[in-house]
Every structure is written in C-alpha cells, then in structure tokens.
Amino acid sequence: MKFIAEIDVMPLKELLDPQGKTVGKNMHHIGIEGIQDVRIGKHIQLVLEAASEADAREEVEKACTRILINPIMEAYSYHLSPA
C-alpha cells in the first residue's frame, strides 16, 4: 500500500525562533496588520510503500528521529493517509 505522510517540524516552544521573530516584527512595515507571533519550521512530504499503516508509521517515525529532526531544537508531528 502507498501512503503519504505530511510531517511538520517546528522549533521547540521553549526556544526562540529568530527567523520567525524577524519576519513577525517586519510584517507591519509591508502593510500586514495584526500579526502577533510567527514561527517557521519545515514541512516534509514522504511518499512511501508499506505493507500496512502500522509499518508505514514505523518507517515515518524512524525517518523523523534518524534524519529529519534535530531533537535538541525541534519537535515533529505528522499525518498519514493512503495515497
């Protein structure tokens, strides 16, 4: 079975996100009003082939913890659906 995993990788809440802060502080200079907070992370789409949803989840979690995420600075969440 083919699955698509949509993974969000975001800087941990406890950490400053300097890229997001900079973008947020400058929004009103270009006419965008009401912005209170901006956080910027990564979005990753994985297309994978697996025997079952449980197997697919296992591979996605391995991919996140072994290569995609830096656990010191980032947290991830994902949504898996059949492709």
Place this chain on the structure above:
Amino acid sequence: MKFIAEIDVMPLKELLDPQGKTVGKNMHHIGIEGIQDVRIGKHIQLVLEAASEADAREEVEKACTRILINPIMEAYSYHLSPA
C-alpha cells in the same frame, strides 16, 4: 478575535527539489525502507488578531504573497482556525 494560520509552503510540483531528492535517495542507507519520494518545504505558524475570519484570511494571504512565498518556485496552502 485571535486566529492561528498553519501555512505549508512547498516547492512547485514541476520543479526538482534537490534537498528532498538527496534525503530520499539516502533513506535506505540508514535503514528506512519503502520511501518513494520526499519533498521538503516550509511550515509557518502565524498567530494574528483580526475582526473576522474574512479579515484574518486577507492578512494571511497578504503575508504569503508579499513576504513568505517566492511564487516562481513555491506554492502555499493554509488552514485557519480560531486560537
């Protein structure tokens, strides 16, 4: 009213995504099986204050088109919810 916009910014389908391709090609070297495609983009959370959902959507779309997205290389989608 306070809203949270969850924005995904992805490289256009027509374009190669060299970062994603590199990650995808190397997954099996670290024991992750079945990966067929990887695409890597950005995930942006905006917290904003707006009078209505329509106003919030307008500000989010302005933010995307004026500062967050390079329309030559990227496309965006977002989900808006009350905070």
